[in-house]
Amino acid sequence: MAMKKEENDLITRVENGAPLGELFRKFYWLPAYPSAALQAGGKPYRLRLLGQNYVLFRSDSGKVACFDEQCPHRKASLALGRNENDSLQCLFHGWRFSVDGEMVEAPNITGDQVSFCKSVRFNSYQVVERGGIIWVWLGQGQAPKFPNLPFTDLPAEQRSVTSVEVPVNWLQGVEATMDSSHVSHLHQTQIQVRGRREQQNMLVDKHPRLEYERTHFGFRSVALRQLGEGKVYARVNHYVFPWYGVICAPDPGGPSTVFMSVPVDDTHYRAWFVHFNVHRPLGMTPLSASPDITNWPPLPPGPAEDNWGQNRDLMKRGHFTGFPDGVATEDFAMFMSQGPILDRTQEQLCSADTEVIRLRQMLLKAIRDYQNGEQPWVAQDDKLDYSEVYSVGGVINESEDWHVLLERAIAQINENRAAAGA
Numbered sequence: 001m002a003m004k005k006e007e008n009d010l011i012t013r014v015e016n017g018a019p020l021g022e023l024f025r026k027f028y029w030l031p032a033y034p035s036a037a038l039q040a041g042g043k044p045y046r047l048r049l050l051g052q053n054y055v056l057f058r059s060d061s062g063k064v065a066c067f068d069e070q071c072p073h074r075k076a077s078l079a080l081g082r083n084e085n086d087s088l089q090c091l092f093h094g095w096r097f098s099v100d101g102e103m104v105e106a107p108n109i110t111g112d113q114v115s116f117c118k119s120v121r122f123n124s125y126q127v128v129e130r131g132g133i134i135w136v137w138l139g140q141g142q143a144p145k146f147p148n149l150p151f152t153d154l155p156a157e158q159r160s161v162t163s164v165e166v167p168v169n170w171l172q173g174v175e176a177t178m179d180s181s182h183v184s185h186l187h188q189t190q191i192q193v194r195g196r197r198e199q200q201n202m203l204v205d206k207h208p209r210l211e212y213e214r215t216h217f218g219f220r221s222v223a224l225r226q227l228g229e230g231k232v233y234a235r236v237n238h239y240v241f242p243w244y245g246v247i248c249a250p251d252p253g254g255p256s257t258v259f260m261s262v263p264v265d266d267t268h269y270r271a272w273f274v275h276f277n278v279h280r281p282l283g284m285t286p287l288s289a290s291p292d293i294t295n296w297p298p299l300p301p302g303p304a305e306d307n308w309g310q311n312r313d314l315m316k317r318g319h320f321t322g323f324p325d326g327v328a329t330e331d332f333a334m335f336m337s338q339g340p341i342l343d344r345t346q347e348q349l350c351s352a353d354t355e356v357i358r359l360r361q362m363l364l365k366a367i368r369d370y371q372n373g374e375q376p377w378v379a380q381d382d383k384l385d386y387s388e389v390y391s392v393g394g395v396i397n398e399s400e401d402w403h404v405l406l407e408r409a410i411a412q413i414n415e416n417r418a419a420a421g422a
Contacts, residue, residue: 003344003360011363012169012341014263015051020363023370024263025050027144027379028242029128029135031262031272032056034161034293038064038134044088046079049138051265054125055079056134059086059099066125066136071095072103073120097122131274132161145381150246150389151258151276159276160288162296170243170269171363172335172342173261177245178359180208180223180235181352186334189320190327194250201225201233201395208235210354211402216383217241218362221355222402227395234402235393239359240386241366241378248391253279256391257287267340273297273328278390278413286326297328300336308333 014021024030033045033056044057046069053069055078067088071078076092087104089096096105101124103117126137131152137143146152151159166173176182183191184206191203205225213220218239225233238246245259260272273296275287282288290296300323302309310322310333323330349357366376377383392409396402 002347002349005345007360007364008341008344010367011360012171013266014170015266019367019371021050021263023367023376023379024242025138027139027376029137029144029146031133031163031260031270032066032127032136033134034163035129035132035134036161037294041083044079044081044083046077047136048264048268049136050263052138054136054138055081055088056127056136057083057088057099060084061086061099063099064127064129064134065097065099065101066127067097067101068123072122073106097124100124132156132159133272133274144379145384147240147384147386149240149244149258149386150256150278151274154276154278157281158278159274160282160285160290160293161272161274162287162290162293163270163272164295164297164299165264165268166271166299166332166335167268167340168335168338169267169341170261170263172338173259173269173271173331174239174243174245175356175359176331176335177247177259177261178221178237178239178355179353180210180221180237180355181206182334184208186321186330187327189318189324190330201227204228204233207352210352212355212358216377217386217389218244218378219355219358224402230398231395232398232400232402233393233395234405235391236402236405237391238389239355240389241362246389246391248393249277250393252394253277255282255285271328271332279416297332298325300329300333301325304336308336 030049032047038058040058040062041060044055047054047056054066055069056066058064067078069077069079071090073095074092076090078088078090080091082089087096087098094107098104103120103122106113106116109116126143128135128146184203188203204227208223208225211222218241221237223235227233235248237248243261247257249256255275255277258274262270264270273287275285300308312322315322321330323333366378369376388410390409392405394405
């Protein structure tokens with residue numbers, strides 16, 4: 001059944017006091033910028049999240065701060081400011097704000113500067129650096145528990161981080177992470193080119209049987225593909241509320257990926273790609289080799305008028321999509337073709353869309369709980385433990401339960417931890 005317009009607005013809109021944006025602001029840490037890209041004493045970064053503008057900077061001492069972008073005086077951008085003396089100074093009139101979030105100087109006033117600085121209303125936001133990412137919490141008061149995702153405490157050599165801004169609504173990105181059947185179709189050439197044996201199994205059966213398991217953080221999505229001769233290829237992926245897709249490694253012991261689709265505003269989101277290996281150093285991958293970690297993977301190369309730069313000549317030579325730059329570029333082309341905000345009232349869904357439907361239902365419930373003054377069940381600090389959110393794929397016998405893959409993976413990770421601590 002297609003959604004109603006008011007439901008589609010509830011799960012997509014984040015600006016101007018929209019309940020979803022306020023829920024995110026209150027209960028969730030948001031990825032803001034790759035840590036390696038923000039230089040000490042360097043250029044501030046203009047950050048936009050949930051429809052509002054902020055400034056992020058790393059002081060001379062290496063500490064990071066996040067403020068409202070506009071100076072509280074005459075509203076000039078602090079992104080233009082001087083980053084020095086562990087503070088950011090507005091160019092317009094010299095007002096200065098320390099990296100600790102305090103106003104410390106107002107050289108254009110007469111009288112008691114200390115008292116005046118204390119009287120100025122000025123917003124500074126809590127910042128954490130974990131997993132190669134600078135995270136911000138845009139609420140006030142006591143911050144929520146930080147998510148202990150599988151990559152956040154790994155050594156730097158076991159992960160890579162890239163991100164790119166995509167000109168569509170955030171939910172279009174999230175939904176793709178829980179859409180198992182599209183992989184066998186949209187990404188079939190990429191699977192063939194990469195030649196990984198486990199991934200090839202997704203081309204054998206293009207209509208997987210889907211199973212679902214609710215968890216305290218979201219749900220597990222399981223795609224089961226028949227390989228013949230009593231064998232099944234199972235892929236167990238995780239949706240972690242609100243914007244995390246934790247996707248299994250293409251090969252046993254290989255790197256997994258966390259996709260994060262974080263709302264910039266109603267019609268843009270920042271796509272994050274965290275490639276990580278819990279077993280060993282990551283090594284060189286297409287993501288870790290990215291030329292610009294703040295603008296990668298690439299968006300489709302052309303405008304809508306030119307079908308987003310699709311290469312039809314390449315399609316004649318056998319490429320399925322005509323977007324050879326990679327899996328993410330193929331996804332981005334689909335999202336952009338859906339429009340800035342997908343109109344879910346006009347969809348005609350099928351049996352392959354059960355996980356997407358569950359994701360939407362989960363969002364709607366969380367928003368309505370929030371509107372009713374209740375804390376959503378997916379935002380309860382005492383339950384937010386992601387330490388075993390490990391997605392995994394593998395071939396099993398038809399008689400086996402797919403849970404054995406999870407049990408083996410967690411046992412192996414625990415063995416690695418024990419060996420590392422020995």
